[in-house]
Amino acid sequence: MPRSRYKSLVDAFAADIRSGRLPPGTRLPTHRQLATTEKLALVTASRVYAELEAMGLVSGETGRGTFVRETSLPPSQGIHQPAVAVGMVDLNFNYPSVPGQADLLRTALRQLALSGDLESHLRYQPHAGRLHERASIARHLLTRGLSVQAEQVLIVSGAQHGLAVTLMALLQPGEVIAADALTYPGFKVLAETLHLEVVPIPLTDQGPDLEALEKLCRSRSVRAVYTMPTLHNPLGWVMPADQRDRLVSIARTHDLHIIEDAAYAFLAQDPLPPIAHLAPERTVYVSGFSKSVSTGLRVGFVAAPAHQVAALERTIRATTWNTPGVMTAIACAWIDDGTVSALEAQKRADAQARQALADTLLMGLHYIRHPSSYYIWLPLAEDARADQIAVALLREQVAVSTAEPFATSIHVPHAIRLALGSVDMDSLAAALVKVKRVVGAFT
Known part of the structure; x- marks a missing residue:
């Protein structure tokens, strides 16, 4: 088939989509139907749809067909914090806060200014952090059920930096890492940037399908699991x-690194011991204070097996050299005086109150959540489309995330995620009422 004919068909579809002649949600002919109608080879028809998908104009859905996408939805919805317009209620991104945190910061800065150690913060710090501050974090980890030596703790610039450091230190470009079929978008961005191959683990009601992970490890050279x-x-x-x-048994059998992301673990009441407690020889535990204290306090930590510390420390040196001393000093002082524990308890109660509010206002909808979490997963009816619902909510001044940023598999479910922790309770209540109304209108 001449290239001009192939390109003209792509251009015709694109023009019809952009003009609205093919509105969002339209189901396009099957690949075989397109080939028959346009007298194309089947492989060429597939190329037409593949190019339209690469342009962000359509999405192919396993078992359902090819659909016109809602192109007015920001493509990064859910991956990056959007610029929130005036009057927009942000249920897309979590930055939980409780009253009085600004006063805590004022007091901490005054105390730091009066300390005899102030001048040391003007100099480079050790790459992994000062030992007494690493010891503070090790004591903090005891409250999470993890016992490690101070020398096994490395201080980083937030949990996202901790993930980046871990992936860079442990894995090489092209290597395979297994992750849940729905997972944290920040991990996906890192894996793509570092040229790692992410293979999805199917999900069950209680976690990843570990039988599927076992089969995957027998058929592929998997190096790690996130x-x-x-x-x-x-x-x-x-x-x-x-x-x-x-999971630990599989990792030991197939010699996998385990990367445990515990960014929200502080919200769980009476949590189970971390994976790092069960498999300390192969698990890197990554967390920080962005959610438990403040998103602006870019201090995180990595707890690792002793034999991996040197490689992680070299990677910190290559990326940031060291975490800023002032922020680290504030975070560790708050660990030592009990402020972090108090904030964690307040935010746990806050998350529970927000979930209780959602239970009342979303009654009748099917959704998935933990009663102490700051987010809700809202699967949609079979004939509903997440991109259209997200755009309809944007028109109602409510920003949500679709499932696309979270999906590691080809199949992207039609669902939206609601982040509950970024607005006051009155605004949250009004937004949830809109969510129920809009979702109901599409089902």
Whole structure:
């Protein structure tokens, strides 16, 4: 088929989509129907749709067909914090806060200014952090059920930096890492940037399908598994104890690194021991204070097996050299005086209150969440489309995320994630009323 004919068909579809002649949600002919109608080879018809999908104009959905996408939806919805317009209620991104945190910061800065150690913050810090500050974080980890030596703790510039450091230190471009079929978008961005191959693990009601992971490890050279066993983002489940044991057994059998993301684990009441407690020889535990304290306090931490510390430390040196001393000093002082524990308890109660509000206002809808989490996963009816619902909510001044940023598999479910922790309770209530109304209108 001449290239001009192929390109003209792509251009015709694109023009019809952009003009609105093919509105969002339109089901296009099957590949075979297109080939028959246009007298094309089947492989050429598939190329037409593949190019339209690469342009962001259509999406192919396994078992359903090819649909026109809602092109007015920001393509980064859910991956990056959007610029929130005046009057927009942000249910797309979590930055939870409780009253009085600004006063806590004022007091901390005054105390730091009066300390005899102030001048040391003007100099470079050790790459992994000062030992007494690493010891503070090690004591903090005891409250999460993880016992490590101070020398196994490395201080980083937020949990996202901790993930980046871990992936860079442990894996090489082209290597395979397994992750849940729905997972944290920031991990996906890192894996793509570092040229890692992410293979999806199918999901069950209580966590990843570990039988599928076992089969995957027998058929592929998987080097690591990325997991969020406590307060999974976006589904909110807590992996049961027997599942944790099974994951550790698979990792030991196939010599996998385990990367445990615990960014939201502090919200769980009486949590199970971390994976790092069960498999300390192969698990890197990554977390920080962005959610438990403040998103502006870019201090995170990595707890790693002793034999991996040197490689992680070299990667910190290559990326940021060291975490800013002032922020680290504030975070560690708040650990030592109990402020972090108090804020975690307040935010746990805050998340529970927001979930209770959602239970009342979303009654009648099917959704998935943990009663102490800051997010809700809202699967949509079979004939509803997430991109159209997200755009309809934007018109109602409510920003939400679709499932696309979270999906590691080809199949992207039609669902939206609601982040509950970024607005006051009155605004949240009004937004949830709109969510129920708009979702109901599409089902």
